[in-house]
Amino acid sequence: MALTGIQIFKLLPKTNCKKCGFPTCLAFAMKLAQGGVELSACPDVSEEAKNTLGAAKTSCSGMTRNLLIPVPLRSI
Numbered sequence: 001m002a003l004t005g006i007q008i009f010k011l012l013p014k015t016n017c018k019k020c021g022f023p024t025c026l027a028f029a030m031k032l033a034q035g036g037v038e039l040s041a042c043p044d045v046s047e048e049a050k051n052t053l054g055a056a057k058t059s060c061s062g063m064t065r066n067l068l069i070p071v072p073l074r075s076i
Contacts, residue, residue, distance in 0.1 A: 003056045005030035011049035012042060019043050 009029035020041040022028040031037045032053075039045060039053050 003033065003053070005033040008032050008053065011046075011052055013044045013046070015044060017044065 005026070006029070009026050012025045012029055014025050016024045020028045020037070020043075022031065022037075025042075028037065028042060032039060039050065
C-alpha cells in the first residue's frame with residue numbers, strides 16, 4: 001500500500017536543508033507521495049528509509065489510479 005506524505009516525512013531526516021529543491025522535508029515528502037519526485041533527490045536520506053520506501057513503492061508498482069476530473073456543464 002502506498003505511503004502518505006506524512007508517513008514518508010517521518011522517515012526523512014527533517015533537516016529542511018533544501019538540497020532536494022524543496023523548501024522543507026514535508027513539502028518534499030508530499031511531492032514524493034504524489035510521485036512527482038524521486039527519493040534519490042534527498043541526499044541525506046537514511047538506508048532504512050530507502051529500504052522502507054523502496055518496499056512500499058514495489059508493493060504498489062502494479063496498481064493504477066483512475067482519476068475523475070470534473071467538467072463544468074455548459075448551456076447550449
